[in-house]
Amino acid sequence: KTRHGIVVEHDRTDRPAQFHRAPSDDWDYLVNQDDLYQFLEQEVPSSAASDDYQNWIKSDLLAPIGQQEVWASGVTYLRSRDARMEESKKAGGGDFYDRVYDAERPELFFKSTATRVVAPGDKVRIRQDSTWNVPEPELTLFITSGGKIVGYTCGNDMSSRSIEGENPLYLPQAKTYDGSAALGPCLYVPGKPIAADATIRLQIMRNNQPAFENSIGIDQMKRKHDELVSFLFRECSFPNGCYLMTGTGIVPPDDFTLEKGDVVRITIDGIGTLENPVG
């Protein structure tokens, strides 16, 4: 794979949303601009747009990441709080999740370096020492080093529920391992906040049949995007900008676990579909 993808949602009726290959080889420099939308409007000619978005996604798109760190927020939707209280019951836990849902300070954790992030079409992984695994479909913000949200992508926060449920102190092992994150298919740059009524859809295919599917509106999230970003940037700087997954509102039922060969599809309005087989 050789190229990064960008979808620019032009705010003009004569120029609808368009997919472009990144107009520069220096991804970190390109995306870390507070006026990224204006830059793309001026610098990327309409004629450079590609109609062949779906084929690009299948064949040649890198994850939309250079040297950025990937962080994640947790327990930002009621469904996530309830699922985690349930899974940690045997460990005598649960109360943490209830409290963090209502606390002023959100849960933020370091999710991944770029090297562990999987591109569209490539395999995400489940841990061999984990018995209960799920994908977490999450709207993911791209934030510049100046703290401005300039883009969005689909994120998969692959998680081991058995390891996390055993003890909350195992969270980094449940969340961070090779192939535990996927981002893509592109960086979506709308020039304004993503539509408040955007929907996240998760579909898990097994033997070409849907094994689980569900959807949720991003308006069901407890926290505001700016609120999460302001906590993340309190005592951390990000010279190349960073990604922040905003938490999952979709958790499959407790008897569901991912299997090798499943295909995870995460679709968010405006951004497109991030599809990854499970390896």
Ligand code: DO4
């Ligand atoms: O509290 C553990 C992780 C939460 C999380 O990843 C989520 O809510 O999406």
Ligand code: MG
């Ligand atoms: Mg998550």
